[in-house]
Amino acid sequence: MSDLPKRVTINEEGPREGFQSEKKMIPVADKVRLIEALADTGLKHIACVxxxxxxxxxxxxxxxxxxAKINLKxxxxxxxxxxxxxxxxxALRGPLHVDGGVRVTASDTFSRKNIGKSVADAMVEQRMSLKTFKDRGMPVEWxxxxxxxxxxxxxELSTDLILQRVQLALDEAELAGFKLKGIKLTDAMGWATPASVERLIGAVRSKWPDLEISLHLHDTRGTGAAAAYAGLRMGVTKFDASVAGLGGCPFAATDGAAGNICTxxxxxxxxxxGVETGLDIERLIDVAKLAEEIVGRPxxxxxxxxxxxxxARRKVAA
Amino acid sequence: MSDLPKRVTINEEGPREGFQSEKKMIPVADKVRLIEALADTGLKHIACVxxxxxxxxxxxxxxxxxxAKINLKxxxxxxxxxxxxxxxxxALRGPLHVDGGVRVTASDTFSRKNIGKSVADAMVEQRMSLKTFKDRGMPVEWxxxxxxxxxxxxxELSTDLILQRVQLALDEAELAGFKLKGIKLTDAMGWATPASVERLIGAVRSKWPDLEISLHLHDTRGTGAAAAYAGLRMGVTKFDASVAGLGGCPFAATDGAAGNICTxxxxxxxxxxGVETGLDIERLIDVAKLAEEIVGRPxxxxxxxxxxxxxARRKVAA
Incomplete structure (x- = not known):
């Protein structure tokens, strides 16, 4: 399809989102095994902990x-x-990559539940982290x-409120001496539909035509694949996803807090x-089965x- | 979204597709219970057996x-x-509705596996059923x-082959004295993607602009919701779906033969x-849970x- 992007980048969220929301403890060795297997599928970004x-x-x-235990590739x-x-x-003391970003929660109540702070208080704290990034020469791009x-x-949250939150992220980054190149829109609570994805991306695009957009969608209500497809149609080239659909947000107050769209x-x-991902999908399937084995449920x-x-095509050809 | 249809009709396939593909026998009373519960959700078409x-x-x-046991509403x-x-x-001896349609399998091999006959032989047999419909004054519309x-x-099946199959359906109906008003495109083997839905519907539309189109999609590979959304965008207003995602086709040679998209x-x-369905979704959820209870697995x-x-909105308002 000529109106879809030529290529997308998928960030793997499974280990972080997935293990975070499991009720039972997952052994360290299993977590490491899953992360290392994911790194063999062509994924270039894996959220680990x-x-x-x-x-x-x-x-x-x-x-x-x-x-400490991941054999970094x-x-x-x-x-x-x-x-x-x-x-x-x-995080900075550890061996893993730390994204120098700025985060704004859309809803004040969710902010209090998720990180224990109002949006305003969270912004004050972010000034400290932004200063840390500046002092260390770390980029802040998203x-x-x-x-x-x-x-x-x-x-419901109005489109106006979300645009204000985007403005707040841009302003706070600028105040700290950074210029954002993109905005990630996340949906931990599973409210997105294809229509709302199109509407919100359209609104962000028309205000900031040069900002890149990334989508972090959860498949809480069976709309994940359709919402992601709506994103593709809008030209989005960065998506978060989770192998086997692992995950969920433990503070999202959804009974069946569901994982990200499935990688x-x-x-x-x-x-x-015809949209390239650079991923070895057969290998990803093996890792998805490993994920099921590790969490011990479908x-x-x-x-x-x-x-x-x-x-299926290979079988036909054989 | 102004480009989506105002209203769609969903045909429930759960009892037929779903119970057909279960390995264990489901008691008659449970089948009847599910069908009757579905009839209380606003569904107007339920494929039962x-x-x-x-x-x-x-x-x-x-x-x-x-x-015989369904209390018909x-x-x-x-x-x-x-x-x-x-x-x-x-079917004609029984109390249920019998659709007077014409069916053409796209792939000759699938036709042999699914109904034990080549496409050509199946067409010869259809002439008998078409004659039966004519004799009984039953309409043949799809x-x-x-x-x-x-x-x-x-x-892969070429778009040309599918257009030939549509032509065959139209011709056979005409030969029997009927004029089809619509074509249902089915995907029991789960090959459809949003792009192929758009491509095939586009091809059918450009050849037969007045034919209605209906989609019967299976969610074998996680593309079901996105493919259905692509159908909505193309103006499709008739969809088959299956409560809780029950089902699968036992002769489709897919390891995990998956059910229809979930009603x-x-x-x-x-x-x-904003696309009306006329369905009571909370009740459908109760029936989905009943379906899980009946088949005894998630x-x-x-x-x-x-x-x-x-x-979620009611909880917020409370």
């Missing part, structure tokens, strides 16, 4: 240990998430709007439509059960 | 009994599927192209985008776990 308060997210208490960015200055300092499509605590399913859909990915069409 | 060879599809051996069409003249005669998006046995997930997506629907956004 969160440096968060182990009292709030016990499954991430081993972040330092996991980070050249050319792959293994990243660590952090939510506050304390987490950032832990702003992230958390929960940009709606909020389980506040309901291998989305990559398969892209490749079948995960939502479809392709690992249905098989690729290339496999 | 298949009159097929019980040796090939043992789970449908009870078709007569199920059909006025205004709802409870339909029966049949694959050959013998099945048609059984043609169905089975496996229109690709074939696990033959691989309540798709209906939810439509309603959230089914792929997402919404029954994530909950509707209207439920």
């Amino acid at each position: 969160s440096y968060v308060n182990p009292k709030r997210v016990p499954t991430m208490a081993d972040a330092e240990e996991v980070a 050249p050319g792959v960015q293994y990243s660590a998430l952090w939510l506050n200055q304390q987490g950032l300092e832990r 702003g992230t709007i958390l929960g940009a499509f709606g909020c389980n605590y506040e309901g 291998e399913d989305f990559a398969f859909m892209c490749e079948e439509m 995960l939502p990915g479809h392709l690992m059960r249905g098989g690729t069409l290339n496999a | 298949s009159y097929v060879n019980p040796k090939r599809v043992p789970t449908m051996a009870d078709a007569e009994e199920v059909a 006025p205004g709802v069409q409870y339909s029966a599927l049949w694959l050959n003249q013998q099945g048609l005669e059984r 043609g169905t192209i089975l496996g229109a998006f690709g074939c696990n046995y033959e691989g 309540e997930d798709f209906a939810f997506m439509c309603e959230e985008m 089914l792929p629907g997402h919404l029954m776990r994530g909950g509707t956004l209207n439920a």
Whole structure:
């Protein structure tokens, strides 16, 4: 299709998002095994751990240990998430990549639930992290709007509010001496539909035509693949996804807090439509099966059960 | 979104597609319970049973009994599927609605596997059923192209081949004295992507601008919601779907033969985008949970776990 991008980049969120939301503890060796297997599929960005308060997210208490044990493959960015200055300092002491970004939560209530601070207070704290990035000469290129499509605590969020949040991210970055090149719109609470993806991206684009846009979608209500396709149609070339559909946000107040869109399913859909991903989808399926083995329950990915069409084509040719 | 249809009709395929592909026998009472619960959700078309060879599809051996026990609600069409003249005669003896249609399988090999006949032989047999419809004064309005998006046995199918199959359906109907008003494109083997949906519908539309189009999609590889959304964008207003994502085609040679797109997930997506479905989605979620209870395993629907956004909005308002 001529109106879809030629190529997209998929950031893998499975280890961080996925293990964070599991109820049982996953052994460090299993986490490392999954991360290393993901690095063999062509993925260039893998979110591995969160440096968060182990009292709030016990499954991430081993972040330092996991980070230390990964056999880092050249050319792959293994990243660590952090939510506050304390987490950032832990992340910076570790061996993983730390994204120098600026984050703004769309809904004030979700901000309080997710990071324990109002949007305004969170911005004050971000000034400290932005200063840390500046002092260390780290780039700050992306702003992230958390929960940009709606909020389980506040309901609908107006497009105007989201545009204000984008402005806030741009302003805070500028104040610290940075110019953002892109905005990531995230939907941890699973409110996005294809229509709202088109609407919000359209609104951001018409105000800031030069900003790149990235999408972080969750498949909470079965709209994930369609919303991602709407993003592709809008020319989005950066997507977060999670192998086998691992994951969920533990503070999103959704009963069945669902994972990101599924990496291998989305990559398969892209490749079948002529959108390059650079990923080895058969290998991703093997990793998806490994993820199921590790968490010990079926995960939502479809392709690992249905098989690729290339496999079906090979069978026909044989 | 102004370019989406105002309203769509969803045909429920769960009982037929779903129970047909279950390995274990489902008690008649459970089948009837599910069908009756579906009829209370606003669905107007429910595919209930298949009159097929019980040796090939043992789970449908009870078709007569199920059909007889359904408490038929006025205004709802409870339909029966049949694959050959013998099945048609059984269906006509029963109390359920029998669609007077014409069916053409796209791939000759799939035709042999699915109904035991080549495309040509199947057409000869259809002449008998078309004559039966004519004799009984039954309307024949829809043609169905089975496996229109690709074939696990033959691989890619050219758009030209599919257009020939549509022509064949139109010709055979005309020969029997009928004029088709629409064509249903089905994808039992899960090959459709948003791009191929757009391409094929575009090709059919440009040749027959007045033909209505209906989509029967399976979510074998995680592209179902996106392919359905592509259909909506192309103005399709008729979709088959399956509650909880029940189902699969037992002769499709896919390891994880997956069900149709999920009724309540798709209906939810439509309603959230302003496309009316006439369905009570909260009730559909209850029926999806009942379907899981009946088959005794988790089914792929997402919404029954994530909950509707209207439920989330009510919580916010409370």
